[in-house]
Amino acid sequence: MNALRKQASRLGEQAILKDFEEFRATDVVRALANFYAAQLQLCSKRVSASDFAVRMIHAHMIASGFKPRSHILNRLMDLYCKSSNLAYARHLFDEIPEPDIVARTTFVTAYSALGELKLAREVFNRTPLRVRDTVCYNAMITGCAHNSDGNAAIELFSDMKRHDFRPDNYTYTSMLAGLSLIAEHESDCQQLHCEIVKSGTGFVTSVVNALISVYVRCASSPYVTSSLLMDAARKLFDEMPLKDELSWTTIITGYIKNDDLYGASQVFDGMNEKLVVAWNAMISGYTHKGVVPKALEMSRKMHSLGIKFDEFTYTSILCACATAKLFSVGKQVHAYMIRTVTNPSRDFLYSVNNSLITLYWKCGKTDDARKIFDKMPVRDIVSWNTILSAYVDGARIEEARSFFNEMPEKSPLAWSVMISGFAQNGSGEEGLKLFNQMRSNECQPCDYAFAGAIISCAVLASLDHGRQLHAQLIQSGFESSLSASNSLITMYARCGVLQDSQDVFNSMPYLDSVSWNAMIAAFGQHGHGAWAVDLFERMLKEGIVPDRITFLTILTSCSHSGLVEEGRRYFNSMYESYGITPGEDHFGRLIDLLCRAGKFSEATTVIEKMPFDPGAPIWEALLGGCRIHGNIELGVQAAEKLFELIPHHDGTYILLSNMYANVGKWADVSRVRNLMRVRGVKKEPACSWIEVDSMVHVFLVDDTNHPEVWAVYEYLEELVFEMRKLGYVPDTKFVLHDMENEQKEYALSTHSEKLAVAFGLLKLPSGAMIRVFKNLRICGDCHNAFKFMSQVVGRRLL
């Protein structure tokens, strides 16, 4: 009891408790009943802190031997449901011999809100028809609609009509709102609209609001032309006899959702008394559409008009600052908030602190973000997820992992962030492991989780897994998911099946810049620079604005296909036409482009004229070019710079030794390899479980950015080197050609067999060889796979 009391004072429930203590003296049952009813009423108004008080009052009821009548009992159960103490409520419920309809409806609502549709349905089904009423049907319909069971909602709707229950405003509102969330029920919404008009509820504000939001939602669907539907929504809005707060905000956010900020601001300007909610909608609208200055201007205007900011306003402004990385402005807003908000609620603390964390994270201060998190008196799921994303975003994968393990509650979002975090970090295997773990924890993967798992397959170049996941994705109903489809494009390309990438790309209902970037990259990786350029041009024609990633991708594609002119032109257009300042990564691609084409003097000029000191990516690009063309003098210079910048990077040694190997300077190759050994440079470990067959794909397809790829790359090159040293002229010309000039079409269309033949390694019956390669699924140890390969090589050579 004392512990509870302590908690009560922390939650600010003293008022209730004081009344409570005073009342104990009297002992009249009727008065007690009134008192309980009044206290419970009080609790229901204090949403955030009522939990404890309810338990106190209930405990007192039991202690004083008070037997509550149904209305008090119902209220008690309702409060328990709303404060997530559903078990208590259910316990009470089960003890009532004949629970009334109010009690039953309470449970239908509570279970539905928790996503426990089956339990809700059970309570509903056990309610005899003679007891049922419209409210209880409404509650059940809302439950079905919110849990995306549109068909059940429709069935219930006709069921209630069959039994002569007249649908009311609540029914129509729930039906409309629920069905419009589910894509395949658009025509049902149209039918409902007709029925509403006939029923005479067509002018009821709440129903029209719901209708407007249906039109808005349909308008933002990728399958339709939004302007007509928005016009229809606007007509409904203009013609409605009585507008309430919701009508205004629904239409404003409707315009924002459909990218019509002008339309939104027009309606907003037409408001006589501008609601805080509407201001908030405008501010967040501008922020999300990337017009942060406008968002800040709105908040300044709001301030100068003396309109008080609420929790949502602060959160939105801080989010705007985070998006635009305006750290000092964000801090000012925070300071202003501390001055003006004297008594923040718990919900306020959550959201504001969460957006502060976001601000610090986006401004590159992850450790400070963590400090805020640690200091927060109360944290919610978003607080945890934000920190997790911050770690993943900063490639601090180990910290992310241990933070993830500490999380008290792992939402699907957290799982998917962590899964794609692993994948982005090159740990495809960890990503897939986690995805499977997610499923075995009975956590239904969402489309983002699938996307993470699919990217993991891309990293591993594990086509079989990728295809399996694609099938499961369709089974789970995520076929049209943007993020999952984007990851499929990348996965198929990395696994060497370009056609499948194109199929996914062409079948997508709508595309975002990520989709275009992925497809352009896919063409580029497969050596189809010209196709990549075509697609890029098509993207521009369709009015999609290219971003930094698009330019990285198109520059890489040009570079891999020797399209020097185009690459140079695109590089220049970056700033001139799109206002994007080229970063070091873009310069790196340009250098790569020039060096691959042998234009070393132009490359060195670019390096000299760059607006910043050249870092590792620049020297790596230069060294890479020197490797291809055997430009020893310049290559050595670049390697020296690299050794200064990143002393123990294995990639530098490997590039250097390959450069020597390409011009037949075997002594130098040995020298570099020895140097590596002497300096204790560790080679990145090879990935452990993919098939040799897949590795070859990775090696040929990828840009050699991943550690695994480096390992494979080095190993295969070593094999060729050994062969050459032994005076064997391997029939590998085109493979080497592939390596160096990225003409990968042939290699990609081949499988292990052709590759093996190409290496001149084997004249084994191809079937046997294929089986060895294909079945050599060395789970947990790829070294053995390589050992096998080298044994075969040895046999042939000796």
Place this chain on the structure above:
DNA sequence: GTAGGGTTAG
């Protein structure tokens, strides 16, 4: 006891 808008995490 039932419906509908604005915030922060991918």
